[in-house]
Amino acid sequence: MIMKKIATFILFVAGFFLFASNADAAECTATSTSSCVVSTSFSFSNTTDGINGSITISTGGTLTLLNGYSVGATSFLLTGGTMVVATGASLKPGTTTVYMLDADSDGYPASTTTKYFESAAGRRSVSDLTSLSTADCYDSSANAKPGQTTYYADDRGDESYDYNCDSATTKRRLSCTSPVCSACSVTCDYIDASGEGTACGTTGINAGYASATRNNDEYGNCVSCTGSGTTTTTMECR
Amino acid sequence: MLSFFIIIAVAAVGYLGYTYFAGQGQLPEPVRKITGLPTGVVSITPTPTPKPTPRPIGTGKQEFGVSMSQDAWPKMTKLIIDPIDPRLLQKQTFSVEVNDTKPITSVTATVKMNDKTKSVQFSLVDGTNLKGRWEGSWMFSGGYDEYYHLILEGVSGTGKSSFEMVIR
Numbered sequence: 001m002i003m004k005k006i007a008t009f010i011l012f013v014a015g016f017f018l019f020a021s022n023a024d025a026a027e028c029t030a031t032s033t034s035s036c037v038v039s040t041s042f043s044f045s046n047t048t049d050g051i052n053g054s055i056t057i058s059t060g061g062t063l064t065l066l067n068g069y070s071v072g073a074t075s076f077l078l079t080g081g082t083m084v085v086a087t088g089a090s091l092k093p094g095t096t097t098v099y100m101l102d103a104d105s106d107g108y109p110a111s112t113t114t115k116y117f118e119s120a121a122g123r124r125s126v127s128d129l130t131s132l133s134t135a136d137c138y139d140s141s142a143n144a145k146p147g148q149t150t151y152y153a154d155d156r157g158d159e160s161y162d163y164n165c166d167s168a169t170t171k172r173r174l175s176c177t178s179p180v181c182s183a184c185s186v187t188c189d190y191i192d193a194s195g196e197g198t199a200c201g202t203t204g205i206n207a208g209y210a211s212a213t214r215n216n217d218e219y220g221n222c223v224s225c226t227g228s229g230t231t232t233t234t235m236e237c238r
Numbered sequence: 239m240l241s242f243f244i245i246i247a248v249a250a251v252g253y254l255g256y257t258y259f260a261g262q263g264q265l266p267e268p269v270r271k272i273t274g275l276p277t278g279v280v281s282i283t284p285t286p287t288p289k290p291t292p293r294p295i296g297t298g299k300q301e302f303g304v305s306m307s308q309d310a311w312p313k314m315t316k317l318i319i320d321p322i323d324p325r326l327l328q329k330q331t332f333s334v335e336v337n338d339t340k341p342i343t344s345v346t347a348t349v350k351m352n353d354k355t356k357s358v359q360f361s362l363v364d365g366t367n368l369k370g371r372w373e374g375s376w377m378f379s380g381g382y383d384e385y386y387h388l389i390l391e392g393v394s395g396t397g398k399s400s401f402e403m404v405i406r
Contacts, residue, residue: 043403062402062403066295067300080307081307082310085302086300086302
């Protein structure tokens with residue numbers, strides 16, 4: 001009786017871990033980086049591809065590998081589905097890490113379609129990247145990357161100021177010509193200067209007032225801010 | 239008096255409903271007519287939408303090893319698609335080796351393309367209905383630069399098994 005209960009308990013625990021581990025794995029997609037499950041129909045879109053983890057083909061799922069394609073993973077588990085592998089395709093179980101080229105380590109790969117199974121200078125594990133589907137526009141500066149919000153006064157290294165990878169150059173400069181008396185102090189603000197002919201990185205641009213004078217009422221409360229003097233700024237771009 | 243307003247309201251709602259559905263979701267516009275082209279030169283340059291390059295799928299005859307789960311019957315093992323990249327009206331042939339412990343009654347391929355689906359019935363061309371090679375052909379028509387799936391289904395006395403390949 002006791003043995004039966006122990007056996008039931010062991011089966012219960014084993015079943016829990018089996019199903020819990022499967023539940024953790026997400027459906028395999030083109031941007032999967034860790035263990036995933038193929039429960040429908042799936043094929044890798046890049047000729048060299050893979051994940052840092054195992055690929056499980058479950059009931060109803062089909063993993064297809066065409067001729068000329070190489071896919072790496074720690075293991076390929078066929079638990080209920082189908083694997084269709086072309087002559088000339090390369091299945092690489094035992095691959096522990098899949099890499100992409102990201103020489104400036106900004107999280108965006110130089111190419112979204114090229115992966116590697118070996119480590120080398122400039123390559124990073126796919127799981128360390130911010131995006132697998134958006135490529136970097138300049139892989140020699142960590143400041144230049146898709147979605148960059150910071151403006152820079154110096155070019156990124158190739159005479160371009162397109163730091164946010166939108167294929168355009170957006171300018172801005174400091175403006176104190178209409179100072180804001182926020183909390184009764186003059187605050188300068190950056191203005192969009194995309195229409196100006198002033199080149200990125202140009203210094204010595206007149207920005208307007210250098211300072212502001214706080215004017216109080218008889219109770220010491222701020223009643224106005226007065227700008228005075230002049231200051232200069234630099235044309236920043238991204 | 240109240241009845242009069244109710245009738246008017248029902249008629250108005252009915253009219254709007256009719257025009258809505260007749261116009262496929264658009265309410266009637268006050269003015270919708272084209273009176274003629276302008277006399278000046280109007281140049282309209284459509285903005286082309288770049289299409290992603292279709293992923294490579296190989297060319298010509300392609301052979302595949304098929305691994306099905308232990309409990310899937312009938313079992314399909316070796317698949318040949320010849321060619322995998324057919325031209326319009328070129329003959330495309332599928333060949334698959336199938337085995338089971340009970341007689342296999344039918345093998346079917348369904349080719350799903352960009353905007354077309356075609357079913358191809360196979361016939362036994364070699365071996366027996368317990369272990370043999372089944373083949374089916376069709377004259378290819380349809381685009382497959384965006385979507386190209388192949389579903390293979392086998393039916394036997396044991397049951398039914400199928401899988402769907404993503405070619406593109």
